[in-house]
Amino acid sequence: MAVDPLIELRDVNKYYGELHVLQDIDLTVGKGEVVVVIGPSGSGKSTLCRTINRLETIQSGTIRLDGQPLPEEGKALAQLRAEVGMVFQSFNLFAHKTVLQNVSLAQVKVRKRKKDEADKRSRELLDRVGLAAHADKFPAQMSGGQQQRVAIARALAMDPKALLFDEPTSALDPEMINEVLEVMQQLARDGMTMVVVTHEMGFARTAADRVVFMADGKIVEDRAPEDFFTHPESERARDFLSKILKH
Amino acid sequence: MNVLTDNISTYWKGFLGTVELTVYASILALVLGFVMASFRVAPVGSFRALGTAWVTVLRNTPLTLLFFAVLLGLPRFGLVLPFTVFAVLALGCYTSAFICEALRSGINTVPKGQGEAARSLGMTFSQTLTTIILPQAFRSVIPPVGSTLIALAKNSAIAGAFSVTELLGTYKTLSELGYNIIWTFVWIALGYLVITLAISAVFNILEKRWGVAR
Numbered sequence: 001m002a003v004d005p006l007i008e009l010r011d012v013n014k015y016y017g018e019l020h021v022l023q024d025i026d027l028t029v030g031k032g033e034v035v036v037v038i039g040p041s042g043s044g045k046s047t048l049c050r051t052i053n054r055l056e057t058i059q060s061g062t063i064r065l066d067g068q069p070l071p072e073e074g075k076a077l078a079q080l081r082a083e084v085g086m087v088f089q090s091f092n093l094f095a096h097k098t099v100l101q102n103v104s105l106a107q108v109k110v111r112k113r114k115k116d117e118a119d120k121r122s123r124e125l126l127d128r129v130g131l132a133a134h135a136d137k138f139p140a141q142m143s144g145g146q147q148q149r150v151a152i153a154r155a156l157a158m159d160p161k162a163l164l165f166d167e168p169t170s171a172l173d174p175e176m177i178n179e180v181l182e183v184m185q186q187l188a189r190d191g192m193t194m195v196v197v198t199h200e201m202g203f204a205r206t207a208a209d210r211v212v213f214m215a216d217g218k219i220v221e222d223r224a225p226e227d228f229f230t231h232p233e234s235e236r237a238r239d240f241l242s243k244i245l246k247h
Numbered sequence: 248m249n250v251l252t253d254n255i256s257t258y259w260k261g262f263l264g265t266v267e268l269t270v271y272a273s274i275l276a277l278v279l280g281f282v283m284a285s286f287r288v289a290p291v292g293s294f295r296a297l298g299t300a301w302v303t304v305l306r307n308t309p310l311t312l313l314f315f316a317v318l319l320g321l322p323r324f325g326l327v328l329p330f331t332v333f334a335v336l337a338l339g340c341y342t343s344a345f346i347c348e349a350l351r352s353g354i355n356t357v358p359k360g361q362g363e364a365a366r367s368l369g370m371t372f373s374q375t376l377t378t379i380i381l382p383q384a385f386r387s388v389i390p391p392v393g394s395t396l397i398a399l400a401k402n403s404a405i406a407g408a409f410s411v412t413e414l415l416g417t418y419k420t421l422s423e424l425g426y427n428i429i430w431t432f433v434w435i436a437l438g439y440l441v442i443t444l445a446i447s448a449v450f451n452i453l454e455k456r457w458g459v460a461r
Contacts, residue, residue, distance in 0.1 A: 055363055073290060075371065082369025092364035096383050106368035109378065151364075158368060 004031040005064075006162055006193050007052060012061035014047060021047050022058070023217040029162070032191045036204040036225070039214035040240055045197045046089075048214065049166045052195065053084045066161060082110050085155025089167040091147040093139035093154070099126065100135040103154045111158060118157075125153040129183050145176030149183055162193040169200055201244065205229060213237045250421065250430045257417050262438050264412035268334055268403040269442060273396050275339025280346025287351055290372055298347065305344035310402055313337050318409050334406035342399045349391040353384035386457055393450030397443045414438045 007029040014022040021044045029035050037045045050056040052063060054070055054077060063070045065084065071077045093102050103122035107113045113121070126132045129149040139147050148168055155163055165184070169177045181203050188194060188207040198204065204211050204225055211228045213221040215236045221228060232238045251258060286298030305313070317337040318330060328336075357380050365375040407416030414435055421431045 053367055055367065078366070078369045078371050080369075081367055084367075086364075086367040088360055088364065090358075090360050092358075092360035094361060094364070094379055096386075105378065106365075106370060109374050110369040154368070 005029065006031045006033075006066055007195065008062075008064040009048075009052075010062045010064075012048075012051065012058050012063065014044075014051065014056065014058045021217050022051070025061070025219060027212065027219065027222070029193060029195060031161075032193055033209045034188045034192075034194045034196065034207055035210050035212055036208035037195065037197045037212045037214060038199065038201070038204060038240075039220075043214040044217040045214045046166050049164050049195060049197045052164055053081050053086055055086075078110070082106070082158050083161045085158060085160035085163040087148070087151050087155055087163065087165045087168045089170050091139070091144070091151045091171070093147055093150055095139055098136050098138055099131065099142070099150050102139070102150060103157050106154070107157050122153070122157060125156050126150070128156075129153050130179075143176060144172045145179045148172065148176075148180045152180075152183055152187075156187075162195065163187065165194065165196040165198065167197050167199070169198065199244070201229070213240070215240070250426045251434045254417075254421060254424075254426075257420055258414075258434060258438065260412055261414040261417035261435075262441075264331075264416075265400070265403055265414040265438070266442060268331070268338060268406055268411070268413055269396075269400040269446075271335045272338035272342060272399055272403065275335060276342035276346050276396075276399065277392075279340065279343035280350060283343060283347040284350035284354065285376065287347065288354055288376070302344045302347055305341050306348070308341070310337070310341055311405055311408075313341055314405055314409055330406075330409055330411050334403070334409065334411045338399060338403055338406070341402070342395060345395045345398075346392060349388050349395060350384065352391070353386075353388035354380055356387045357383045389450055389454045389458055393446060393453075396450075397446050400442050400446060401439060 005028045007027070009025050009027040012022055012025040013020070025048060027035075027048075037048060039045045047056055051058050052065075054063075065080060068080070071080060093099075094105065097105065100119060100122055103125060104115070104118040107118035107121060108115055111118075123132060123135060126135055129152055131146060131149055131153070134142060134146065134150075139150070142150070152163075168184070169180050172180065177200070181200060184194070184196070184203065185207050196203070196208070208225045211221070211223060211225045212219055213228065213232075213234075213236075220234050220236050221232065223233075228237070229241065232241055283298045283301050286294040287302070289295055289298075308316075314334070314337045318333045321328075321333065361379050361383065362375055365379045370378070403413055404415040407413045418428070418431050418435060422428055
């Protein structure tokens, strides 16, 4: 699977004070690969996801994107972040802007597109996530599932090389989870490189190329989904799966 | 009643003096407060230190002392300006420290995720601050900024002690002329009420227009 690595983490360590949240993490994500990260709460999976675009800093190790090491703060970091889209658990749509403005803003400010060009692209993307009719609404007027689909459109508008999903469905009502997962499934089929932190085992089984299981700040298993779900190697993973798959 | 009718021009001059002080000092305080608030949340350490020092010094100095320092101190360094300008400087700088803190508390009410989302899209610090954070912070700082400017209007009375024409100072002239001191002060108080209620009205409109919807 190690064709053309897009995201590479080597010996990454991170501490919150005494707490060692990421311990010697090695992870490679190839172009077009979909990697799903699962694990119990507090295992460091969200932190891992957020280090990839440096929303969290690391204490040691290297992170490379498309061969380039992650820059420190400043313009270079901003440019690099534009190449990696991120979708958050709490959507984080800009509350004072309409849906269309949310999707167009960074295209104009960062990609320096003309406003009408950006709006045209935004409408295409909103259409793709099934929300073309809602362009002029404010985020607060939409359901969680709709907001999250707008957030995905907003990330796609930058034409990113990869997308990071930090528990994209965890804040959603059960009936809205599917509409978001369907959009993600479609992206996976279209060959988008994705790192997805989630508790949706169904998504992991059907859409992932690899499943990474984390516990206590370490990557415990990194395997094909079918393998992982039917024959987990570690005691920790067996325990985790038995708890979540019981009901 | 005849305190007012006999001396309407004295009152009017004092009233205008207070309005003038309030308007100019408010503008100065808002501009400086905005700059200092940006400094205090900047990623550059020396800017943050400057903002913190500004707020600490000005917020913790008694206003009367600040007036003494500006009106008597600055001329010693060769800076001679009309007393009204000095009064505006003292009032404006003093109030800017409070405006800065009101703005900063507004910035803190904007959820962290808003800034993170902006940064994750590749926006720079200044783009994030001006297009995402401040417009949302603005909504929640309307009430405290209004209160601060009302306090400024009333604090301007201190300038009267430094021979700047303003509303409270008119009482000296009138009591020398032998008018009833109580009625003199009642009309002065009403004058301040007109100014402070006007500020309240402006901020009520701002809040209706842009305030946080509940």
